[in-house]
Structure formats: C-alpha cells, structure tokens
Amino acid sequence: MNMEVRYATNPTDAKQYDGERLRSEFLIESLFVEGEVNMVYSHYDRVITGGAVPTVKPLKLEDSETLKTEFFLERREIGIINISDGKGKVIVNGETFELNKRDCLYVGRGNEDVQLDSVDASQPARFYLASATAHKEYPTKKLPIEEATPAKLGSDAESNNRTIYKYIHEDGLQSCQLMMGMTLLAPNNMWNTMPPHVHDRRMEAYLYFDMDEDSRVFHFMGKPDETRHMVVKNEQVVLSPPWSIHSGVGTNNYTFIWAMAGENYTFTDMDHVKMDELK
Ligand SMILES: O=C(O)C(=O)C[C@H](O)C(=O)CO
Numbered sequence: 001m002n003m004e005v006r007y008a009t010n011p012t013d014a015k016q017y018d019g020e021r022l023r024s025e026f027l028i029e030s031l032f033v034e035g036e037v038n039m040v041y042s043h044y045d046r047v048i049t050g051g052a053v054p055t056v057k058p059l060k061l062e063d064s065e066t067l068k069t070e071f072f073l074e075r076r077e078i079g080i081i082n083i084s085d086g087k088g089k090v091i092v093n094g095e096t097f098e099l100n101k102r103d104c105l106y107v108g109r110g111n112e113d114v115q116l117d118s119v120d121a122s123q124p125a126r127f128y129l130a131s132a133t134a135h136k137e138y139p140t141k142k143l144p145i146e147e148a149t150p151a152k153l154g155s156d157a158e159s160n161n162r163t164i165y166k167y168i169h170e171d172g173l174q175s176c177q178l179m180m181g182m183t184l185l186a187p188n189n190m191w192n193t194m195p196p197h198v199h200d201r202r203m204e205a206y207l208y209f210d211m212d213e214d215s216r217v218f219h220f221m222g223k224p225d226e227t228r229h230m231v232v233k234n235e236q237v238v239l240s241p242p243w244s245i246h247s248g249v250g251t252n253n254y255t256f257i258w259a260m261a262g263e264n265y266t267f268t269d270m271d272h273v274k275m276d277e278l279k
Pocket residue numbers: 153162164182183192193194199204246258267270
C-alpha cells in the first residue's frame with residue numbers, strides 16, 4: 001500500500017504555478033500498478049483516490065499510518081469501480097461482490113475487512129477507488145452499469161454528445177457525502193463539461209481512461225478567468241479544487257469517472273460559467 005499526501009492550494013498562489021508545479025499538485029500520474037494499491041490523500045475535502053490491480057493474491061484496503069485509525073473504513077466510506085475487462089471481486093467482511101467492467105460498489109463506514117481480487121490473474125481487474133470521510137454507515141451495495149440511470153448531455157454539433165451514469169448520489173447508491181459516476185462520450189465526440197462549471201462547495205476528481213497509448217486529454221482547470229491546461233494520459237487522475245473548472249478535450253475517444261465530496265449532496269448544484277467569463 002502506497003499513500004501520497006497532497007495539500008490544498010489557494011487560487012491566488014496557483015496563478016503563479018508553471019506546468020510542472022501544476023502537474024505535481026493536481027495530476028496523479030500513476031495509480032494502477034499490478035500487485036499494488038496506490039492512493040493519494042488530498043486535503044481537498046479529505047478525499048482519497050486510488051488504484052488497485054490485484055493479480056495472484058487479494059489486496060487489502062489499509063493504511064493505519066496516514067489515517068491513524070484501526071482500519072481504513074473506520075471513519076470513511078468508499079466507492080469502487082472496475083475499469084478493466086477482467087472481472088474483479090471485492091470481499092467485504094467475507095461477503096463477495098463480483099464487479100464487471102464499469103460496475104460500482106459502495107462500501108459503507110465501519111466495514112473492517114475489504115479485499116480486492118481478480119477472478120483471473122492473467123486478465124486482472126483494475127479498481128478505481130474514491131473515499132470520503134463519513135459520519136454514519138450506509139448499506140454496502142453494488143450497482144452494475146446497466147442499472148445506473150443514464151442522462152444524455154451535449155450534442156454532436158458541440159462535439160460533446162455524452163452519457164452520464166450516476167452511481168452514488170441522492171437518487172442512487174446512498175452515501176454520506178461521496179458522489180460518483182461515469183461519463184461516456186459518443187463516438188467522434190471529444191469535449192466534456194464545456195461550457196464548464198465550478199462548485200465552490202465540493203472538490204472533484206476525474207479519472208480519464210479507456211484511452212490508447214498515444215491518446216491525450218487536454219484537461220482545463222483554474223478559476224474561470226485564469227485557465228490552465230494539463231496534458232493527461234490514460235488512467236491518470238486530475239484533482240479539481242472547489243474553485244476550479246474541470247473540463248477536457250481528447251485527441252481520441254475516452255471515458256471518465258468523476259467523484260465528488262464536500263458540502264452538499266446535490267449533483268445539480270453547479271455554478272455554470274458563461275463562455276464570456278472564460279479567459
Ligand atoms: O460530462 C460531464 O459534464 C460530467 O460528467 C460532469 C461531472 O459529472 C461534474 O463535473 C459534476 O459536477
């Protein structure tokens with residue numbers, strides 16, 4: 001288990017950052033390594049994002065060193081999505097949940113033993129993890145992508161025709177503060193979340209995946225009138241501060257998982273940015 005800690009940055013300081021500094025604060029370049037659990041603890045709403053790729057043996061969710069708790073979910077909840085064609089298994093206190101590609105499992109606070117495993121070590125599962133602090137236990141529950149409610153957004157004319165699947169949210173899997181879902185772009189559509197928005201009440205993390213080796217997403221961040229971009233590869237995560245837009249355009253098709261935590265539990269609570277305000 002590897003845990004990196006990242007502190008929060010205010011937007012006035014972030015204005016001065018060059019590309020390298022921007023990437024070291026806001027881009028997570030390597031989460032998915034075979035046989036490892038890698039996580040980043042962000043001071044933005046204390047959200048932990050991580051990747052786990054179990055092969056020949058299960059990997060345990062743990063980090064008493066950083067959290068100073070007896071077990072990982074003592075005071076936390078977690079959303080787990082398998083992004084691999086290889087089937088995965090999550091074993092929660094002895095109960096097994098099988099996750100196909102794009103299925104999501106919510107595990108509530110108080111579950112002591114969480115293990116992540118692959119059904120076939122030669123085609124391992126790749127689990128994306130997002131965890132937030134939690135004040136009570138909600139039931140551990142799986143939601144296959146087929147049962148997540150799709151919402152169509154955008155249009156071919158704007159090159160942003162896409163479908164949002166919400167898994168953990170007020171009308172889906174219940175949680176304390178974590179919200180999580182996946183956005184799939186229709187073929188030949190490259191833009192996400194443009195026009196952009198901010199939500200000063202919540203941080204957000206985007207995991208970009210399903211990309212070829214040479215595909216890139218140009219991810220836009222920053223205050224609406226002070227934007228920057230980072231060039232993002234397959235299976236990399238952007239940490240989006242509450243004051244920042246979070247939008248991207250790909251050189252090829254891609255999918256992304258968004259996860260949020262913070263003040264309220266209302267997916268639609270966004271401050272939309274007018275194109276005139278963008279600089
Ligand atoms: O495609 C989109 O637009 C999104 O998926 C937006 C995210 O869900 C988001 O930013 C929620 O605040």
